[in-house]
Amino acid sequence: MAAVIVIGAGIIGASVAFRLAQAGASVTVLEATRIGAGTSGTSFCWTNAHDKAPRPYHDLNVAGMKAHRALRDEFAATPWLHENGCLEWADEAGREKQRQRVERLQGWGYAAEWIGAAELRELAPDVDPAAVGDAPVAWFPEEGWVDPVVYAQAMLAAAGRLGARVVIGARVARLDVRAGKATGVTTADGTAHFADAVVNCTGRWADDAGFEPGLRIPLAPTAGLLVFTPPVATGLDRVLQAPDCHIRPDGAGRLLVCRNDAEFDPAAAPRPSVDLPEVRDLLRRARVILPAIGPVEPEAVRLGIRAIPRDGYSAVGPLPQVQGYYAAVTHSGVTLAAFLGMAVADEVARGITRPELATFRPARFFG
Ligand SMILES: Cc1cc2nc3c(=O)[nH]c(=O)nc-3n(C[C@H](O)[C@H](O)[C@H](O)COP(=O)(O)OP(=O)(O)OC[C@H]3O[C@@H](n4cnc5c(N)ncnc54)[C@H](O)[C@@H]3O)c2cc1C
Incomplete structure (x- = not known):
């Protein structure tokens, strides 16, 4: 079973953690402050693909709306989802x-x-x-809104039932790399956490110190x-x-x-x-x-x-510089979360490349 570290417990990290756990990964979520403390707790939260041109970005957001709706078949109740148009x-x-x-x-x-x-x-x-x-x-x-913190808590609880661990107050200070491959992270208290793969879901902090300059997702918040x-x-x-x-x-x-x-x-x-x-x-x-x-x-x-990658579009995919290091950083993340959780788990845990993400790879920022 592959061990995967998810950095950040916002709406994206929570979605990714749940789907990774469902895909059979041994998941640890490391969150610096608290669940939903970042942008997910200060958002308008409108689920839509209303003004999201060009077409691939529109389609990604439509997939997000559909994925939120589909959770109704998977969970006994979805109190976070309000699809009232x-x-x-x-x-x-x-x-x-x-x-x-x-x-x-x-x-x-x-x-x-x-x-x-x-x-x-x-x-x-x-x-x-x-x-x-x-x-x-x-x-x-078909539009509506989501309560992201209620959603994130539900996803992390579901991930927990599948064996995932959520560590609150664990600020990642460094990605650990050996021979070009991610081996885990070290948190600010000096603890080393080992993993086969690391997924960065830190949103607006994805260009923060703590990540090597060459591994930061350039943002235009x-x-x-x-x-x-x-x-x-x-x-x-x-x-x-x-x-x-x-x-x-x-x-x-x-x-x-x-x-x-x-x-x-x-x-x-x-x-x-x-x-x-x-x-x-x-x-x-x-x-x-x-x-x-x-x-x-x-x-x-x-x-x-707003966690906006420099060119305005989502940055979801492996970082070419380090094997096993992956980012899922995006604006419109409330709309996209439910879909990105599934797509990221497919790529990280199942080795399936998702074509919907083809134009949104972080590699575009790293020449
Ligand atoms: C004003 C506003 C309006 C918006 N309106 C909409 C909208 O209508 N519809 C929509 O879909 N989207 C909207 N968005 C965007 C959406 O809210 C975000 O895209 C989404 O919340 C991002 O979620 P996230 O999980 O990536 O980031 P966050 O929620 O910020 O989560 C990142 C987490 O990572 C943690 N973290 C950071 N650094 C570290 C570290 N080193 N170690 C450990 N943990 C760390 C943080 O504490 C945080 O909890 C809006 C945003 C804003 C600001």
């Missing part, structure tokens, strides 16, 4: 782009349709029609603000993509409001407060769309750092 409308300036995108998605066989006012009322009765105006509304019934309301009186149960404001439920009546495509400069406010003008503005926009939430104050704000 997404509604989108755009302002004047964005409508032509939206029309082209919907057309392209339909051409690719993706579930995307235009709906009228009556359907919008049925799908999201709390949305004020005046906030939408005469904007065409697109409906994506951006930051996003996530604003949480207290429990509010709305029955919204879908993702809303409105102009400059994206909203979804976050459990127990709370809403998560953000601009999922926008960047925030963390240098301006490394620990953003609920009093930031951007935070207030987001809630004001949410209130225009959902007047029923009333004059609510933000309850919390979090800063999320």
Whole structure:
């Protein structure tokens, strides 16, 4: 039985660990802080392939959505998965782009349709029609969102039932290599952990010190603000993509409001407060769309750092410099996790090359 170390217990590491254990590997997960402490705990978490051109990246995200859905057949309950669809409308300036995108998605066989006012009322009765105006509304019934930390815990528990070990508070300080082959890792406390293969699932830390400069995945991270309301009186149960404001439920009546495509400069406010003008503005926009939430104050704000490989696309595959060393680092990781878990396990534990990953190899960064 091959021994495999997975570094990082975010949504990607947890998925990879579960599928590796299922493939018969002896798995050890080493996590520096806690399960879901990284980007997976500060994400909008929308499962989609909405705007993920070119085609191979779109297809990868569709595979991610399908893999999440398929977990319903494998687990008695999937409380982390909310497949309630997404509604989108755009302002004047964005409508032509939206029309082209919907057309392209339909051409690719993706579930995307235009709906009228009556359907919008049925799908999201709390949305004020005046906030939408005469904007065409697109409906994506197969999209939704995932609670990544609930998901990661479930995957690691399932991996544990198959014999995997999860070590919390174990920061990997070094990859150990002998004669060009990974032999394991050494953690910050000096403990050596031996393995036949090592999978790096450290997300935004994949270019961090601790990994040899020649083994770091080059990243171009951006930051996003996530604003949480207290429990509010709305029955919204879908993702809303409105102009400059994206909203979804976050459990127990709370809403998560953000601009999922926008960047925030963390240098301006490394620990953003609920009093930031951007935070207030987001809630004001949410209130225009959902007047029923009333004059609510933000309850919390979090800063999320996106784990984006330098060219914007996933980096999943072996690193050519060291045999037995593999990376699974990506943005859109909430959508992709369930699929990547299976694909990485196929490649690392079963020796099966997955064609879906052909254009996403980390080797492209290493000449
Ligand atoms: C604002 C924002 C919005 C987003 N919106 C979406 C969305 O709508 N849909 C979507 O699909 N994706 C979205 N994403 C992206 C998605 O959240 C990430 O791609 C995903 O969470 C990455 O998961 P991960 O497991 O790779 O990384 P992480 O969750 O960051 O996990 C990495 C783990 O590795 C650990 N670690 C790091 N270094 C070490 C070390 N040396 N030793 C041991 N452990 C280590 C960390 O502690 C951490 O727990 C969004 C991200 C942000 C920031």
